[in-house]
Amino acid sequence: MLRIENLNAWYDRSHVLQGVSLEVNKGEIVTLMGRNGAGKTTTLRSLMGLLPKREGKTTIDGTSFLDLAAHERYHLGLAYVPEDRRIVPGLTVKENLELGVISKKNRGDMSALVDEIAETFPRLKERLYQDGTSMSGGEQQMLAIARAMIAKPKVILLDEPSEGIMPVLVEEMFELFAKLKQQGVTILLVEQNVQQALKISDRAYILDQGQIVFHDTAQNLLNNDEIQQKYCAV
Ligand SMILES: Nc1ncnc2c1ncn2[C@@H]1O[C@H](COP(=O)(O)OP(=O)(O)OP(=O)(O)O)[C@@H](O)[C@H]1O
Numbered sequence: 001m002l003r004i005e006n007l008n009a010w011y012d013r014s015h016v017l018q019g020v021s022l023e024v025n026k027g028e029i030v031t032l033m034g035r036n037g038a039g040k041t042t043t044l045r046s047l048m049g050l051l052p053k054r055e056g057k058t059t060i061d062g063t064s065f066l067d068l069a070a071h072e073r074y075h076l077g078l079a080y081v082p083e084d085r086r087i088v089p090g091l092t093v094k095e096n097l098e099l100g101v102i103s104k105k106n107r108g109d110m111s112a113l114v115d116e117i118a119e120t121f122p123r124l125k126e127r128l129y130q131d132g133t134s135m136s137g138g139e140q141q142m143l144a145i146a147r148a149m150i151a152k153p154k155v156i157l158l159d160e161p162s163e164g165i166m167p168v169l170v171e172e173m174f175e176l177f178a179k180l181k182q183q184g185v186t187i188l189l190v191e192q193n194v195q196q197a198l199k200i201s202d203r204a205y206i207l208d209q210g211q212i213v214f215h216d217t218a219q220n221l222l223n224n225d226e227i228q229q230k231y232c233a234v
Contacts, residue, residue, distance in 0.1 A: 031197045160191060
């Protein structure tokens with residue numbers, strides 16, 4: 001489904017990603033792990049075309065997208081939930097959700113789409129007419145994920161969804177990912193919360209200084225304390 005081959009990216013003259021290759025198959029959750037500064041966020045931002053200088057080959061179902069415009073990426077089925085969530089102040093939860101649908105084809109079914117997504121995200125269902133930014137950090141994170149899901153993307157890129165969220169909502173969020181996986185959603189997940197991420201993932205890659213240094217099944221990595229300590233200590 002999502003394939004990244006030899007991705008390189010730069011911030012000015014700093015060569016941050018140095019030949020990253022990975023793939024995420026249909027219906028998989030794949031976690032990208034690594035210490036602070038390893039290049040995880042830069043990988044996701046490069047996939048979204050947000051780094052001015054990037055090279056390599058990235059495809060979804062065989063179609064290259066590294067140099068496509070943002071709306072073309074959307075139509076190709078790529079969705080991104082950045083760390084800072086970007087809930088629009090002054091708009092209700094429902095209105096924020098509706099922003100996720102930019103395709104004319106889907107807009108006609110908007111209320112059906114909102115109803116459908118609200119079934120998966122019960123916390124949002126109870127708060128549809130509340131200002132989005134009046135919710136807790138964890139609820140806003142769920143809104144950001146729901147807004148990305150509403151366009152029915154093929155692949156969703158999630159950057160540190162549990163960052164800064166109270167533990168009870170973190171639990172709920174990981175349960176939500178397991179539920180999305182059952183629905184066949186494909187996710188590339190960046191997480192510092194290694195143990196919980198691995199429990200709901202199929203496979204994981206470890207990034208260190210801009211290079212993939214290790215990859216394995218999530219189950220094997222969960223049992224591999226040495227690798228976890230070496231590369232994932234925060
Ligand atoms: N806007 C920027 N300009 C210049 N350098 C940057 C910028 N953003 C990140 N970097 C550098 O790129 C490298 C990779 O950062 P990145 O944010 O991708 O790491 P990360 O693995 O996501 O870590 P973290 O968990 O801390 O977010 C770091 O050395 C960082 O200092």
